[in-house]
Amino acid sequence: MEHDRTHTRAWVLHPEIKSDEQRRVPEPALDEAVALAAALPDLDVIGSEVVRLPRAQAGFLFGSGKIEELGERFRENEVELVLIDGPVTPVQQRNLEKAWKVKILDRTGLILEIFSDRARTREGVLQVEMAALSYQRTRLVRAWTHLERQRGGLGFVGGPGETQIEADRRAIDEQLVRLRRQLQKVVKTRTLHRAARAKVPYPIVALVGYTNAGKSTLFNSLTGAEVMAKDMLFATLDPTMRRVELPDGPEVILSDTVGFISNLPTELVASFRATLEEVLGADLIVHVRDISHEDSEAQAQDVETILTSLGVEDDRPRLEVWNKIDLLSPEDRDATLARADRDPAIFAISAVTGEGVEPLLNEIAKVLQGTRNQAKLTLGFTEGDKRAWLYRQDVVREEEQTEQGFEITVLWTDKQASKFAAL
Structure with missing residues (x-):
């Protein structure tokens, strides 16, 4: 049997452990694990399955009968790598590698591989x-x-x-x-x-959401940017910032962030804090959800948990976007639109077709306009510095020259007003 030798033949297992209170719905969990594996370019996932266990075995994770049965399946399919969607201890990893003669990678190892690739x-x-x-x-x-x-040592190399x-x-x-x-x-x-960006008068809008919810697609359609937007978990890892002019509203900086995921390895939660720091400074958080996903509610909960752990306060302005309505059946679509209509902070959209995006943009503008006020200023001819500062801040809406100087109408934030007063 000829195989592409540049690709590794992989099999994905999702252990459903009855005694584990944290366990997720097995089928969507397995689908997500397969999608994770597919995010690595040199893997061929040739099989996947849920393995139900009453409890995890300390030394081997699975029972001896199951190990034998799986081992046979791996040999028949010439599997080289087994991805186990969950934590595997070093001892379990070594024992399973010996028993199956394949490489084992657990969920944390796999996510690390993807992150390093991206x-x-x-x-x-x-x-x-x-x-x-x-x-x-x-x-x-x-x-x-x-x-x-x-290994013996010379005393000075660790004794x-x-x-x-x-x-x-x-x-x-x-x-x-x-x-x-x-x-x-x-x-x-x-x-x-x-x-330096804080000096820029534009409010920051952070797109957050579970991985693969469609944030990058929405970001691209709003900014015309070419952020990688594939149907792939963790397509975006580094925050990308772009300036966007809202219809009849302020200019904003839009930030596309790394996708969240349940059971994110603790090593990564800590180390990716900085990647999500943009969210902490945002004037508005837009939570994008894949409403067509059967586990959408649980995913939304995971996102909320991570936002809380990052220290994002509940009173930070937020909007929720139910994306991918184009993938729903007509009945589900009608029901989803009706539910979204009942809550002014929820918008049902399709980032791909553009449906529902305009009302969302109008609402973003409305929320952010609340952070800006209009004021009329009178400046004398000698106050050229102040006038130049207003133009640099891009807050001047109208200007009229009078005999005394300039009548200027500005639209600015409280912070800009106090900075101006201090000039």
């Missing part, structure tokens, strides 16, 4: 490297036999009899310290960029 900015790359090292460090629980051998596992761990810790330093420099630069 990260584009310097900061994103550094954060992924750090997350991967933290993850690797936990795998050094004698996960490989070579780590168990002792005599330091085990290879301790040496590897120390090497990882040193690398983490190095990366942390580099990251601090990068974050400092970003803080400077953000400070």
Whole structure:
């Protein structure tokens, strides 16, 4: 049987463990795991299944009968990699790799692989490297036999009899310290960029949502930007900012953020805080949901949980967008539109066809106009600096020259008004 040798033949397993209170609906969970695997360009997913278990076995995760049955299936299909959608301990990983003679990757490992494949900015790359090292460090629980051998030392290289596992761990810790330093420099630069942006009078609108909800498609249609918008989990990893002029409204900066996901590896939640910092500074948060997904409610809940953990206050202005109505059946579509109509903060749209996008933009403009007030100013001919400042801030709506100077109508934020007063 001829296979494409550049691609790895993979099989996805979703263990449904009865005793696990955190367990998700198995079928959508398996679909998501397969979509995660499909996000890696060099994997061919040739099979997937839900494996139901009363409880996880400490050493092997699955029972011996199930291991044998699965092993046979993997041999028949010449599987090289098994992706297990859930946590796998280093011991379970080693035992299963021995039993099945394939490589094992758990959910965290898979997400790390995708993140490292997708990260584009310097900061994103550094954060992924750090997350991967933290993850690797936990795998050094004698996960490989070579780590168990002792190596003598000359005293100054970690002391005599330091085990290879301790040496590897120390090497990882040193690398983490190095990366942390580099990251601090990068974050400092970003803080400077953000400070410069804070001087820009445009309000920031952050698009957030579960991965694959259609944020990037909406972002692209609003900004004409070419952000990667594939039907693929984690298509966007680094926040992308663009300026958008709203119809009859203010200009805004639109920010497209990394997609959220349930059970995001803790290493990544911590390291991707900075990627989501744009959300903390946003004047308005637009939560985009894939309303056609059968697990849409649970996904929305995951997003809310992450926003809370980031420290986003409940009183921050928010709109909810029910995207992908073009994928609903006519009956579901009518019901969804009726439900959305009842709540002024919910908008049913299709980012692909553009349906419903205009009312959404009008509402964004309305919400943000609330942060700007109109005022009339009188400036003398000698106050050229102040007049130039108003034009730089792009707040002048009308200007009339009089004998005394200039009558200027401005539309500005309270912050701009107080800055102007301090000039």
